[in-house]
Amino acid sequence: MTTLVTGATGNTGYHVVSELVRRGERVRALTRNPAAAAARFPAEVELAAGTHTRPEELDGALDGVDRLHITVTAGLAEVGPELVRRAGDAGVRRITVVWGGAVGPVEQAVAESGVEWTRLEPQEFMSNTLTWADSIRTEGVVREPYDFPSALVHEADIGAVAAVALLDDGHAGRAYNLTGPEPLTPRERIAILSRAVGRDIAFVPIMHEQAVDRLVATGVSRADAEYVIGWYAAPTADATTVVDTVEQVTGRPARAFAQWVAEHAEHFHTASQPAQGVLPP
Numbered sequence: 001m002t003t004l005v006t007g008a009t010g011n012t013g014y015h016v017v018s019e020l021v022r023r024g025e026r027v028r029a030l031t032r033n034p035a036a037a038a039a040r041f042p043a044e045v046e047l048a049a050g051t052h053t054r055p056e057e058l059d060g061a062l063d064g065v066d067r068l069h070i071t072v073t074a075g076l077a078e079v080g081p082e083l084v085r086r087a088g089d090a091g092v093r094r095i096t097v098v099w100g101g102a103v104g105p106v107e108q109a110v111a112e113s114g115v116e117w118t119r120l121e122p123q124e125f126m127s128n129t130l131t132w133a134d135s136i137r138t139e140g141v142v143r144e145p146y147d148f149p150s151a152l153v154h155e156a157d158i159g160a161v162a163a164v165a166l167l168d169d170g171h172a173g174r175a176y177n178l179t180g181p182e183p184l185t186p187r188e189r190i191a192i193l194s195r196a197v198g199r200d201i202a203f204v205p206i207m208h209e210q211a212v213d214r215l216v217a218t219g220v221s222r223a224d225a226e227y228v229i230g231w232y233a234a235p236t237a238d239a240t241t242v243v244d245t246v247e248q249v250t251g252r253p254a255r256a257f258a259q260w261v262a263e264h265a266e267h268f269h270t271a272s273q274p275a276q277g278v279l280p281p
Contacts, residue, residue, distance in 0.1 A: 001066040002026045003166055004092075006052035006083075007073060009037050011127050012098050015159025016069050016166075017045060023163060030061055052076060055083035062090035067166045072100035072107065080106030084113050094172075096120060096162045116172035118165035122158050123179050123239050124150045126260040129189060133267045136193065136201055143204045144186050145211040146232045149240050151179035152189075154255035157246045164249050176245050181254045183240050189257060196261045197268050208233060 003020055007013040008029030020027045027045050031037040034047035041047070048061040053075045062068075068087050072080065077100075084106070087095065094116040099107050103119075110117045129152075132142045158178060165171040184192075187203050194201045208229060215225035231239070246254035 002028055002046075002064055003067040003069065004028045004030060004048070004061060004065040005069045006030045007071045009033075009040060010071060010073075011125060011155045012071050012122075012158045012162070013069070014040070015156045016096075016162045017041060017159075019156075019159045019163035020166070021045060023167065025163075025167065028061065028065065030058070052083055053079055055079055055086050058083070058086065059090070062087055062092065065090060065092055067094045067096075068092045069096045069098075069162055069166065070106065070110070071098040072104070076100075077105050081109035084109040088113050088115055094166060096165045098122065098158065098162070118162075118171045118173075119175040120158060120161060120165075121175055121177045121238075122153045123177070124152050125158075126152045126154050126180065126257055127264075128152075129193075129260070130264070130267060132193075136197075136268045137270050140199060141202045141204050142186065142190055143206045143210075144232075145206050145208050145229065147185045147187055147203070147205075148232065148235050149183035149185045149188075150235060151183045151240055151242050152257055152260075153178050153180045153246070154257075154260050157250070157254050160250045161246060171249070176249065177238055177243055178245055179242050179254065181242060181256050183242060184257055192258050192261055193268055196258075196265045199270075 003025060005013050005016050005027060008017050008031045017027050017029050021042055021044065028048050029037060029041060029045050030048050030050050030052065032051050034049050037047055050058050050061050052070060092115060095110050095113065096118045097107055097110045098120045107119055135141050135143060161176060161178060190201045190203055211229045212225045215228060216222050
């Protein structure tokens with residue numbers, strides 16, 4: 001049996017591919033740039049050119065696929081239901097979907113597809129911390145408007161839960177809230193980063209509007225920027241409350257933020273301060 005992973009080089013897709021390969025499964029990785037992706041994956045991973053936001057071009061990628069992993073990203077809301085329909089027509093019998101923060105058109109289409117499905121509802125990704133990398137390297141500061149806790153989840157744990165749901169029985173029709181093992185405020189995350197890189201990092205509060213403008217400057221729409229910063233201003237109980245879903249599904253505890261930092265410390269070191277003992281991604 002073959003699993004097609006969309007967004008295979010993305011934050012979660014990469015880890016889904018890696019976990020499936022670790023379990024000895026046949027994987028087809030969908031990516032816009034197969035040549036670049038080839039350097040990241042083992043030779044046994046089949047690479048397919050394409051993107052899940054153009055489902056009309058994916059009939060070949062779906063050929064012979066039994067299982068499908070979808071990560072809901074920007075631009076998928078309108079065409080995602082068509083992707084789900086084509087997957088069902090191609091004979092896909094099991095789908096996992098990483099939601100986009102709410103049950104929207106794609107998530108609903110998966111639930112109504114008639115195939116076995118599992119929805120993964122991770123809270124904030126630990127990889128969001130990478131947005132601090134430039135200011136930490138150049139100035140030794142992190143600028144954020146709020147200091148509320150977040151039950152951050154490691155992307156590899158999302159991939160591990162997805163692999164179990166794709167391969168094992170007993171997960172159909174389930175929606176899994178996924179968190180890490182502890183809620184951490186930005187200041188607490190900074191303290192962990194400071195110890196890892198061996199230098200002081202300061203927390204500098206900024207205004208809500210400054211945070212929105214900063215996000216808009218990266219190309220995000222103002223409406224989306226207001227939504228994201230508003231989430232940080234008033235996080236939900238799900239976003240701050242630890243649950244043990246990762247351990248219940250995979251049989252091992254969720255990875256801690258300190259482990260994520262050890263794996264990515266190279267991104268936060270200055271050029272004159274090379275990382276020591278950094279683990280591979």
